[in-house]
Amino acid sequence: MSIEVKVPALPESVTEATVVTWHKQPGDAVERDENLVDIETDKVVLEVPAPDDGVLGEILKGEGDTVTAGEVVATLTEGGGEAKPAAAEKEAAAPEPEPAAAAPEPEPEKTTPAEAPVAADEDLAPAVRRLVAEHDLDPAKIEGSGRGGRITKEDVVRYLEGAGEGAGGAAERRPREPEPAGRRSEAPAETQSPEAPAVSAAGERPERRVPMTRLRQRIAERLVEAQQTAAMLTTFNEVNMQPVMDIRARYKERFEKTHGIKLGFMSFFVKAAVEALKRYPAVNASIDGTDIIYHGYYDIGIAVSTERGLMVPVLRNADQLSYAEIEAGITDFGKRAKEGKIGLDELTGGTFTITNGGIFGSLVSTPILNPPQSGILGMHKIQERPMAVDGEVKIQPMMYLAHSYDHRIIDGREAVQFLVAIKEVLEDPARLLLEV
Template sequence: MSIEIKAPQFPESVADGTVATWHKQEGDAVKRDELLVDIETDKVVLEVVAAADGVLGKILKGEGDTVESQELLGSIEEGSGKSSGDSKAEDKQAAEAPKADEQPAAKEDAGKAGDSDGVAGPAARKMMTEHGLDAASIDGSGKGGRITREDVEKALKAREEKRSSSPAPQQPAVAEVPAAPGEREERRVPMTRLRKRIAERLVAAQQNAAMLTTFNEVNMKPIMAMRKDYQAAFEKTHGVRLGFMSFFVRACVEALKRYPAVNASIDGDDIVYHGYYDVGVAVSSERGLVVPVLRDADQKGLAEVESQIIEYGNKARDGKLSIEEMTGGTFTISNGGVFGSLISTPILNPPQTAILGMHKIQERPMAVDGKVEILPMMYLALSYDHRLIDGKEAVQFLVAVKNFIEDPARLLLDI
């Protein structure tokens, strides 16, 4: 009996995907729910698992191929096949078989050319490019000697072990030779689907919105004092540390309630006012910037917000965010301060009409009651679509956020 392996059902916003990595080869034994293949879309990486025990049959869509929703990728056949380890070992032996006039020459040519397209899948090529590895230096364990992502990971691990075990030299043994004129190195790396999608959305945001940014600054001393006083008790009670982001989420929600246009969106000639508060939190990952959404943020406490942000951060790092977790959102917060940004103009996340930019906390001399005090200050930036939000509303919204942060009691008293 043959069981079909199909691509996942993509949401309406996702047209197609790309086969990123096959974790099994033809003839490998597979178990139910075992990961078979990764499908990369312009939003997330989707995992396809085995529907039943069996043997992986013919693979119809190889790494790098474009697939549509529910398209056939391959099949699982009933019966017992060789294990993944046996398959890889056989493939490796076949790859190392002394076809004297063919295999060594081919490998040498590949090394000279520095091109891994023919011997590695997209995921493995991407990793080799990012870490400066040469395909000729890696033994492929895939079919026909093909380099897999696991092979690259092993090579990286071996390189790090070698570096850590080697004593640091007293002085450079060989002086580094600068590149000769006209031989400056260049690397051409294809954009990932996610990076292409990010580029498209950012350009569209600037072309299709009357974007403007207003700035203010906030004294972080009250929030920092509160964290210092209650951090231990908060962490003991909720099992999570109290950060700044939860305060800003709460402050933004309260400000959005007072200025609903900032929480609205434009749909054609209509203005859509949202009666809920789904706050997107920009998270940086190796694949690019992603914006998972805190649903019904007005109904979440500080601890729940902190826990969910940590969860989203871990998922973004591991490429496990789902499309549902990144779909929608009525307002976005981006914290460039974690990277040291002092001030910036964040770009809108369509179809939203506003985004708040947080920045680095830096001590500055400030005039307080006629005296100069050194205070931990943060610049805030609100970018907004001027087609819907007037300057007065934007400024008042940002001032409201500032007041909530500088006087956290307002959040509790709802004033």
Template sequence: MATEIKAPQFPESVADGTVATWHKQEGEAVKRDELLVDIETDKVVLEVVAPADGVISKILAGEGDTVESQQVLANFEEGASGSAPSSEAKDAPAEKQEAAAPAAEASDDSSASDQAGPAARKLMSEHGIAASQVSGSGKGGRITKQDVEKAIGEKAEQRASQPAPQQPATAEVPAAPGEREERRVPMTRLRKRIAERLVSAQQDAAMLTTFNEVNMKPIMEMRKNYQPEFEKAHNVRLGFMGFFTRACVEALKRFPAVNASIDGDDIVYHGYYDVGVAVSTERGLVVPVIRDADQRGLAEVESQIIDFGQKAQKGKLSIEEMTGGTFTISNGGVFGSLISTPILNPPQTAILGMHKIQERPMAVDGKVEILPMMYLALSYDHRLIDGKEAVQFLVTVKNFIEDPARLLLDI
């Protein structure tokens, strides 16, 4: 039965998308829910999967094409089987043919694999060895772990004896010494969107940054003392971001303007605390949002930040997870940054920048002590937040971090 593969229904904030990668080609058989194509938008990469078992009969939108919501991407034949291997597949290197062999022989191999023990079956699965490729030396022809190891060794010897495949004619030629090489690569949609927002933030806001430094010793000692118990109780490690998120939320309660936003000629004061956490990925910087951060404990915050980081690296963050936010925290310290000026994330009016922890000599009660110090930077929109409020907000965060008991006592 013929059907159409369509682009997803884009959210209202997304006008269109770009076909990033086709994972399947015309005539190729696919299984239900198998990934067909990635659609890259200004914010996230959306995946389109197969509606059923079948074959892509014709691709209508190629890689790089701009598509709109619900636009037809390809024609799909449900229940059809894929085409026979092409001449390129027949001429493929022996390693690729061997890798494909277990799948082709799966049906004939099931009975033979029953003659293998659990350890032998596991080893065969890990190395792509079919039971028919192994000679069983056990009782009644049973395949042992040693038999599989022997087959793996023979397979490795065969590969080593084969001549290395010739490099294709289109292989890149290394640049000659002294040659001034250039490479032009188009920006991704996400990178272009990031660039637009950063430029807009500097042009549309009266951005200013104030700095302070915080003694991290109390937090570091707390982590050292309670890390094992915390991890055992909550199944997540105790990090610094949880403390800073809680400290910022308490400070935002005292200074509502820092949690507000500007909408035209209006000031919007938010009665909730949705804290964005900047996450760096290969595709660019994304800012997933911790909703109602004031209602979450340290363990919940740490767990959600870890989840966001994993999703971001895989491109699995949803638009809902990156929409909104009333305040943002950016931790450049994980990359070694000692001090920087973070850029606002519009329409928010403030962003906190964390930095590298570095031991420095500090004067304490008339004596010099070596303490683990971190520079903090608060960039804010001077149209709404006065310098006094910005400095007091940052000092409040500093006090909470240097004396964590204040978070419990609400002082």
């Protein structure tokens, strides 16, 4: 019996998604609730689980295709109890011939050269077929690294890069119409990651068009929205990080042993931000039409950088969290964001955001607001600098802080005093404990 694999319900206000990665290929045995494919919306990455045990049949939507809620993306043959042993027997019977299958030698008495590619094409995933067809490649000459010698997109891209390194690459192609100049040196944008290097000969000026992911498109929209709708300004200050560094050095081993998590800088900044927000509630407020909404809670967004783009998961009720709970929450966000497992509910509703460009080496920057929030704190690199202290020059570990704010509801005086409050409690961490 054939079962349809459908796109699950999408988040509210989201109408479309993009197929990102298939984790299974036709013929693979799957178990109920096993993740088959990742799809990306403009906010989160969702997993599509197998509805039952069985064998994956035809893939109807390849990587890069647009899908909607309820749309069928693949078929599944029901009956995992029988299908999986059969698949296992097939794999067990073919371990030795696998290397030969990746690059089969032609057998003139059985197969003509024209027939070999057809047989190989039938075992390719849709995305791989498109790439092979666009570049007029012979699948029989591409070494497959997938299960059972199957050819993956990475195998095709690697083959194309190898073909572009010497004149011999052109001889490996099928004898069809000549392709436009420069085409061989690059694979289609949908098959390459943004980090993939361009392969070009000396003197060439290659270009590569890469479609924005839905998440990147949404990030772009929100950043432009923030620039166009808010009266955004940034004020700067600097903080001596020595007191915080001394506390970390003194208690980091005991802290990790007690709580099972490392003591970082972010928990201090979250605590300092909450204390400053309590003193200056306008920074924790937002605009709704002609009204100002003052939030009586402190949901702090923590900017997390991923390969897909910037995400800002939210620490709820940060004022009620301990240092260990804050550090554990941030660590968990970082791990799940890279895996694409941050839920939509965790990305919405923040009242203030903290972003740390210092981990990438940034010395100073002007962070952009995260609408509808009215304030964002930018942390930067800790750098030793000569400072005048009590009439003497001392070398101290200093960090520049940036506070971008919406001038429509936050006056310059409040914005500056808010940042000064953060500076004061970080340079005298005992104030965080005493809340003074």
